[in-house]
Amino acid sequence: MADVLSQNEIDALLSALSAGDLKPEEVQKEEEKQKVKKYDFKTPQKFSKEHIRTLELIHDNFARITSNYLTGQIRKNTKVKIETLEQLTYEEFIHSIPNPTVLTVFKMPPLNGSVLLELNPQFTFQVIDILLGGTGDRRHVNKEFTDIDKNIIRQIASGIIANMKLAWEDVLEVVPELETIETNPAINQTLAPNEPVALITLSVELGKTTTFINLCIPYLSIEKVIDKLVVQYWFQPDNDSALDESKEKMKKSLDSVEVDLAVELGKTHVSVEDFLRLNTGDVIKLDERYNSPVKVIIENEECYFAKPGVVGKNMGVAILDIIDKDVDNYE
Template identity: 70%
Template sequence: MADVLSQNEIDALLSALSTGDIEPDQIQEEEKHKIKLYDFKSPQKFSKDHIRTLELIHDNFARIISNYLTSQIRVNVKVKIQTVEQITYEEFIHSVQNPTIMTLFKMPPLTGTIQLETNDQFSFQVLDILLGGTGERKTTSSEFSEIDKNIMLNVTTGILANLKLAWEDILDVEPEVDGIETNPAINQTLAPNEPVALITFSVEMGKSNTFINLCIPYLSLEKVLDKLVVQYWFHNENGDLMEESKHKLEVGLNPVKIGISAELGETHISVDDFLKLTSGDIIKLDNKFTSPIKVYIEDQECYYAKPGILGKNMGVAILDIIDKDVNDYE
């Protein structure tokens, strides 16, 4: 992501442009030659389609848990998705403050352990409201008691249960909470360089804003990555409707009558010869009897065929399709 300039840097840049110390072309030239670094030790395992689908799923999840938290703590809560990005597990652990509430859970058919991190500001505010406060009390304790952990475990279990509804268009998942941790440093469930999808949500509760994070390892999603594509999502969602529409279309086309004709060949004769034709005369065509003939559908060339006899009737056997577009192109 590009660096964000401070106000002082913006003022200095505008001043340099106005005095002529720097030319606009210089800025464009510098921008043109910017190089984006790529770390081969941490390859991008998630494509843009995967990230986009995860964002769609968890944007829906954010709306669901907004309603859930509002009903549970009787305070207006707004949860919005902020970012979806791939980082390493080590980067995630180092970004999490200590102490925090980290709920470990599984979500079959996904494999491995997934983590929901709710920081201390969010957790203490929820605890204060649930225990009769207003949620505006300043936190004085730096550790969570066993009672705090049990209360927060109930809250996060309820939050995670809503993942089933958010994922229903992709997979039928069953969140199962394993436990809760408060020290991220001792929670080494993955290798440090293991890629993870980090989904960050902003939480507006009363007058405060805070964040919660959902960490999904790449290994958990590896077997279902083909389903994390937007086209698959909508195709899966409308699959039954498409099959029904296809059947109705076939039923509607069946009674349609179309003209089919086969051309044995061509020839040119004079008007005089044409007027002298009598029964039994033979007209020589430009096509050999061993060569394929053309079959027309409503005056359009469509097939190559071989003439023959079918019972007591004359008929043709289709040999190939005439690719008219290719022929015109050639």
């Protein structure tokens, strides 16, 4: 519904049109801009604002834990904090990171699939330099990673990933497991190019240098626990037995509820004249055959197909199939 203009706004609009300051085409274009909102179906927004906010809270805690871990490992004051958290596609993430880099692939059961941790080469060589006795003040190192470099950074990456367990404990009990480390991101084909991912960029302040770490969480990984990525969920009591008991009580309460049930043998159309002439013994022809399934109607909703018959001395029906209403609703 369009916004209602006040009298002052109407007078101002008419004055602008009469003076030539505003053209009718411009008003129409402005209205079209307000009515139409672009949406790219190739990159659907699967993460809601609430999910993004929850992921930000989780990994803000992860950043603090990682700061303490790195400070203890390299014996140098390190500060890690979240810079950005956005949704994009996996292809965009891969194209945004340098080559070579350190791309750590790991799992976090019960989450599905793999999660990616990208350690910027500048950060990686800075840490290696400090651990091997240097100062870590070199600004840029342009060389390939050796086997010694990979072994050193593998230990650091394992420690960073292990911090996920503590960061996620308020939401879910995860078990991080390092799978592999790649230095060429182009050969990593763990996800489809257009798969939505949450990209968390963390800045690492080490001495006078600031570098970056990227954490890529695919939507597929958290899809089955997406309902837990709500802040209110954290404050719910973790009592599964009480929840099951409440569900059972609700089911028992519903068992005693009475509903109207009817069986429709068929339909027909008669004129008022024929209706007034009906007498005892007259036969009314229906639109269904005698051996066709009948419909069971519950509270004015068609729910089942059934077969009519006799149960003892009473008439009854045997349920044959469920009428799927969802298909009609989605069409």
